[in-house]
Amino acid sequence: MTRIAYIGTYVPRRCGIATYTHHLRQAVNAASGGKGSDLVIALTNIPDEHTYGRGVHPLPKDERSEYRRAAERIRAFGADLVSLQHEFGIFGGEAGEYVLDLLESLKRMDIPVVTTFHTVFERPEEPYRAVQQRIAELSDRIIVMTRTAVRYVAEAFGVPRERITYIPHGTPQPPRDARRKLRERLGWNDRKVVMSFGLLGRGKGLETVIRALPKLAGRAPDVLYAIVGQTHPEVLKLEGESYRGELRALAAELGVERHLLMIDRYMDENELAEILTACDVYVTPYPGMQQITSGTLAYAVGLGRPVLSTPYVYARDLLADCPELLVPASDADAWAEALAELLGSAETLERIERRIARIGAEMHWPVVGRAHLELFRRESRVADVTASTAEG
Numbered sequence: 001m002t003r004i005a006y007i008g009t010y011v012p013r014r015c016g017i018a019t020y021t022h023h024l025r026q027a028v029n030a031a032s033g034g035k036g037s038d039l040v041i042a043l044t045n046i047p048d049e050h051t052y053g054r055g056v057h058p059l060p061k062d063e064r065s066e067y068r069r070a071a072e073r074i075r076a077f078g079a080d081l082v083s084l085q086h087e088f089g090i091f092g093g094e095a096g097e098y099v100l101d102l103l104e105s106l107k108r109m110d111i112p113v114v115t116t117f118h119t120v121f122e123r124p125e126e127p128y129r130a131v132q133q134r135i136a137e138l139s140d141r142i143i144v145m146t147r148t149a150v151r152y153v154a155e156a157f158g159v160p161r162e163r164i165t166y167i168p169h170g171t172p173q174p175p176r177d178a179r180r181k182l183r184e185r186l187g188w189n190d191r192k193v194v195m196s197f198g199l200l201g202r203g204k205g206l207e208t209v210i211r212a213l214p215k216l217a218g219r220a221p222d223v224l225y226a227i228v229g230q231t232h233p234e235v236l237k238l239e240g241e242s243y244r245g246e247l248r249a250l251a252a253e254l255g256v257e258r259h260l261l262m263i264d265r266y267m268d269e270n271e272l273a274e275i276l277t278a279c280d281v282y283v284t285p286y287p288g289m290q291q292i293t294s295g296t297l298a299y300a301v302g303l304g305r306p307v308l309s310t311p312y313v314y315a316r317d318l319l320a321d322c323p324e325l326l327v328p329a330s331d332a333d334a335w336a337e338a339l340a341e342l343l344g345s346a347e348t349l350e351r352i353e354r355r356i357a358r359i360g361a362e363m364h365w366p367v368v369g370r371a372h373l374e375l376f377r378r379e380s381r382v383a384d385v386t387a388s389t390a391e392g
Contacts, residue, residue, distance in 0.1 A: 002377055003037045004028065005074045005111075007059075007102070008085030010042035012050050014199075014233075014266060016295045017087050017118065018042075023170055023269070024083070027369025028376070036373075039077050041070045043090050061092040064101065071105030079111055080380040083372075086135060087118040088128060095127040103138040112379050115139040120149045120292045122313075124156055133157050140379055143372075145169045145293050146317040152292070165375060169293060170368035171302025171360065172273045182278040191224040192343045195279035197272065198296050199232035200264075202243055205285035205310065210247060211332035212339065213256040219340040228263045228275060276303050280349065281342055284309045287329040302364060304357035306349055308338055322355055 008021035021040065029036055040056040047060050059070050074082060084103070091099040106113055115135055124132060136142060136157045142164045144150055150164045175182070183189050196206060209225055216223055231241055244262060251260040267275065276282060282300035284307070291312040300307050301318060309315035311326040319325050327338045342349055361367075 001035055001037060002032070002373070002380055003078050003080045004376060005039050005041065005077060005079040005082045006085070007041045007070070007082060007099075008043065008087075009090050010040050010052065010056055012052075013042070013044070014230075015090075017085050017090055019269070020118075020170070020295065021085050023365055024085075024369070024372060027170060027365040028373050029369075030366065031369040031373040039074070039079070041074070061090065061098070064092065064098050067092075067098050067102040068105050071102050071109065074106065074111065075109050081376050082106055082111055082113045083376065084113055084115040084135075084139070085118065086115050086132075095131040097127075097131050100131065100134055100138070103135065107138055112140040112382070113138065114141045114143060114376060114379055116143040116145075117149065117153065118145070118293055120144060120152045120156075121290060122152050122156070129156070140382075141165060141375065143167050143375070145298075146314055148313055148317045149292055167368060167371045167375070168363045169295060169298035170365045171299050171363045172269055173364045173366075174303050175270070175273050175277055177274065179277055182274050186275065186278050188224070188278055191222050192220050193224050193226055193279045194281050194283055194339060194343075195226045195228060195276070196283055196285070196296075197228045197276065197299075199229055199235075200227070200244060201232040201235045203286075203288065205287045205329060206247060207250060208285045208287075208330055208332050208335055209283060210250050210256070210260065211254065212336035213251070213259050214254050215333065215336035216339050216343075217256060217259055219336075220343045223259055223339075223343065224261055225259060226261045226263060226275075226279065228267070230264060230266050272299065273303060276300055276305055279305060281305070281339065282307045283335075283339075284312075284315065285327070285329065285335065286310050286312050288312060289329070298363060301356055302360040304353060304360050306342060306352040306356060308335070308342070318359065321359070322352070325352070 006021055006025055009015050009018040011018050011022045041059050042052055042056050043061045044058045057073060059066050136159050142153055142159060144153060144166055145168055147166050150166055153159050153164050154161050206227060251257050276299060282305045284294055284297045289312045292314055294314045308325055308327050310329040328334050
């Protein structure tokens with residue numbers, strides 16, 4: 001039986017790392033047949049921010065002394081291994097440096113750490129570089145979600161490649177309900193639906209797809225672009241719903257209001273899986289080419305949906321065998337043409353769907369959970385052997 005301590009944000013907090021940590025914990029537990037034991041150290045912005053379930057202990061991100069206390073809690077639990085989810089912004093201190101106190105404490109306790117880097121840059125900059133470098137040094141193994149990131153971590157931080165493991169981003173399996181039923185429920189039976197999902201904020205290239213709609217609608221009059229998700233909480237604090245209003249105004253200016261649908265609410269994973277399954281093409285028109293992971297693109301591929309994306313790092317890596325699905329950033333004409341080609345041919349859509357489904361099958365949570373459990377068991381055994389040798 002392996003006793004695992006997870007460190008990251010956690011549900012009910014609404015952020016990608018929280019959702020990921022929750023599903024990773026579930027998947028690893030399922031892979032072990034429920035024979036393992038675990039706890040979660042959940043980063044919070046303020047004390048008592050959320051009510052957590054059993055086995056989940058809050059760690060206020062800006063209270064430095066609590067990081068060492070979290071390490072003591074992990075030792076008292078008797079953890080064989082720690083799974084750390086690292087993302088910039090979730091830990092306190094400059095560039096998230098407080099997490100180093102926790103990791104250095106765990107190192108002194110001889111508790112092995114497997115760190116998942118959710119963001120990796122080819123050329124990391126200070127002050128983030130030094131902090132991530134030290135995290136890599138204090139970790140027994142690094143997990144990354146793209147093959148490209150293996151090279152980035154090895155070259156940027158001097159980590160031997162044998163200490164870096166590629167495991168794809170976990171995704172739900174396609175829902176059991178037939179796609180036709182889901183489309184009927186959403187009122188999409190007579191529409192060709194292009195979809196983007198995620199917390200709404202600037203910098204995701206959504207305007208490009210809206211600008212493509214006039215030309216696209218000329219070739220696919222029944223097209224509907226569905227932008228799904230709430231406005232990001234930090235954006236909401238700074239500017240309210242002004243960005244959502246700007247997107248609607250742009251659609252009105254271009255005369256394509258009837259081709260734009262904005263669904264402004266939070267969706268749990270089951271509902272998200274259903275709405276993704278119901279769309280015809282999922283798009284990530286992101287202008288930033290350095291993005292190393294995208295949970296939303298991963299989900300769409302895991303659910304076997306045809307996708308189009310700009311060629312940022314994660315998309316290039318995930319869709320390496322389908323380069324025709326990569327479209328230049330900010331080029332509305334290119335997006336209109338690519339979408340028209342996909343939506344204009346049922347045969348093409350079905351062919352792409354089959355290719356994407358083959359890629360996505362390796363990303364389903366049961367597969368990803370087994371890969372993590374095998375790695376965790378290996379690392380905890382290595383730590384046991386090392387400790388026994390040292391004692392001898």
